Amino acid sequence: MPVAKPERCDGRVIAHVDLDCFYVQVEQRKQPNLRGLPSAVIQYNSYKGGALIAVSYEARNFGVKRSMRGDEAKETCPQIQLVQVPVARGKADLNSYRNAGSEVVSVLAQKGRCERASIDEVYLDLTDAAETMLMETPTENMQDFEEEVLKSHVLGLESKDGSDAKEEIRKWLCRSDAGYQDKLLACGALIVADLRMQVLNETEFTCSAGIAHNKMLAKLASAMNKPAQQTVVPHSSVEGLLESLPIKKMKQLGGKLGSSLQSDLGVNTVGDLLQFSEERLQQRYGINTGSWLWNIARGISGEEVEGRLLPKSHGSGKTFPGPQALKTLASVQHWLNQLCEELNERLHTDLDQNKRIAHTLTLHARAYKTGVSDSHRKFPSKSCPLRYGTRKIQEDALILFQAGLRDFLGFYNCKINNGIEHSNWGITSLSVTASKIVPIPSGTHSIAKYFGGRFQFGSSSNQSLDNVIVEAAPSSPSGSENCSGLIPYDMQLEYLEEDTGIEHARACLDQQDPFCNLSRKVDGLTEESSIISPPGSEDIMTESEPCRDFLAKEPMLVSNTSRLKAVEKKKTAGKKLQGNCSIVNFFNNYRNSQSSLEQKNVINVHGVKISSSLGSPSASDSNFTCNQVELPAENSHEEIDTNNSGYSRANMPQGRQAWSYNIDEIDPSIIDELPPEIQDEFRAWLRPYKRTNVVKRGSSITHYFLPDKK
């Protein structure tokens, strides 16, 4: 007998899966002798034994908590095993955890739409799979349940004295009088139990899960029975669950908003929210938040599970608390370099593995100014188009930092006194972030074929982008082969012409070596430095008067102005290209990221020159850039304001002429050639009128739901 399928969106089956004390598990997998022991992962051993960032459940039983220091943990639980988080470049290196998280995702993503919510959490939309299962096998006919699913917890299911818990679960799972939605949830529980076992088998990690009809409830449920267990929220138990749930336990209400609800409205549990009308909540918290609150009080959440398996940004940061605060430009540069190196490595991995390119570089910092009451003023974040290559990222990050510092110190305080004892500022945290990451439509095998099929994507690729993109030496035997074979000859000419101006600028830039004055600082010499405009900014000529004095002296400034001139030229050249058919633009883009993959390189992964033909490293610095052809994408950071008429729709990534092709003219079939994990992402990207996600929680969602608001 077919079961009617309600049109309601609360007929969904959503799971939230949460890896148990994930970092600990990753370390335990590396060192199996740690299994079963009270243990914790710490970082930085220096100060009070390091900071705990993950604690095993055994250790929790001894009262060890996250947010303890290592010393404290030892006192609380003397036998605790403390494992240090890997360190690279003087900072915590979370890559092994990220990779382990990816392993899990690839298992979990099989049965339905999967959203990677954090390094150790995912949401799954299992609605389709559950419906299919229910259609094929009505739950009341089910008999052989896996042990794992019988260990589920079902909210609201009373365990009577002396009754066999597993038997109760079994009965619940195949209750014939259950509503359709609960039957779907039962199927969800089966699927999730299966997935969790698969995760364990394939990755050795245990996880906990919540199964409910929306994300909010699934998330709540997954935390209720840990570790290595799962919890189902039947529809009938939602009201009771929320009624007594402390308001601060709800996602999004753990911070100020939750506090405000408590102090201003006297709301202590989610149930307490029920007495307020939607209008009242809107009036107090705004239209969106008000509606959202009204809904969650009723267990309503319309958030979709986004099909996203990959992070939207990569960041690398470090704090320098208290006495460690950075007081010199040289030390800032040192750490920026480390952070940028890591960032570059991760960008490169992303490119290799996922064929994605990031378009924006952002620098964040925290700073104080001594002797100023205003000293907690925030250091402004700055961003610019991202150019690939370690040294470029480092260079741009430093420029962004200086731009931020200029703003931070105030307009009139242009000159920085960088003497070690006299600096009046300190930096307490630094981070660099790469965002606006979009897939390369590399599916372009279709397009590649059109040009003769000499494209190879990805290549074998331990090659780093640095090697490949700019740092190739023209004097090396293969240097002259830069683009031939990759680009039709007439197109090459166009590119070369277009690049000439830039190239000249870069030659100037590199000959003067903007870093030489800074590298001197690293040796401990005192120096002074001017503050300059961020990359991509064109207001350099309108720099404040005091700054202008430095124009002549500062290599950085010179190189920047040179670049700007080059930009002007490039802009006009770019226009010529713009008018062409989209395939040319497309190609432009493709070439930016790919063509040089075939070049031989003279620099190894760490940026150390290993060329034998170029003499001493210092000499080669100015040498090898002289004749190089720098690819458009590498320079296009100056193009932040160039036209993007090629975009046919709103919401497309902007700021790069290289990316402006007509999406209408892309053969949709190329999507199939993308790595499966980014296909969805790319499809969404192509979707013409995809609404920006302005009102995620709020009135726009509200109409989607049914309940009467009276």
Add this chain to the structure above:
DNA sequence: ACGGCTTCGACT
């Protein structure tokens, strides 16, 4: 004067 570090989303 610290829990570090990372990511995401909303708002303006």
Add this chain to the structure above:
DNA sequence: TAGTCGAAG
């Protein structure tokens, strides 16, 4: 758009 802010884990 760029930049700020809040939140979570």
